[in-house]
Amino acid sequence: MAFNMDMAARSYRNLTLSFRGSERQSPNCLQLALRFSRIMELRAVEGAHLASTSTEDRLREIVGEFHQSPGLNAKHRLDEEKFRSVLNMITGTCPDPYCWN
Numbered sequence: 001m002a003f004n005m006d007m008a009a010r011s012y013r014n015l016t017l018s019f020r021g022s023e024r025q026s027p028n029c030l031q032l033a034l035r036f037s038r039i040m041e042l043r044a045v046e047g048a049h050l051a052s053t054s055t056e057d058r059l060r061e062i063v064g065e066f067h068q069s070p071g072l073n074a075k076h077r078l079d080e081e082k083f084r085s086v087l088n089m090i091t092g093t094c095p096d097p098y099c100w101n
Contacts, residue, residue: 008039008062012069016076029082033089036062040090059087 015035018027027035039062040055060083067077078086 007042008065009069011035011039012066013071015066016069016072026076029085029089032078032082033086033093036066036086037090055091056087059083059090 015027015032018031036059040058043058043062063078063083063086066072
């Protein structure tokens, strides 16, 4: 099953398993930012995002896909505060504000 998944689907599945397996220590904002930024980078290379799309919109799309991934419990969805933290980490560590274009 895992062999037929693309990079994003594997990442979402791994995050889902991380949330399930470590109820006391679920993935933190840094881990989420690293995983989501990698998916954003791959999508930019693939040309899946329009150049005019903002980093926030791209992240919202990826987080939306994560929320739709099979097996994810509703309690593990990112709320707005955690989303903002992840977004701030991604934009704060990128040397160019348009680095995802």
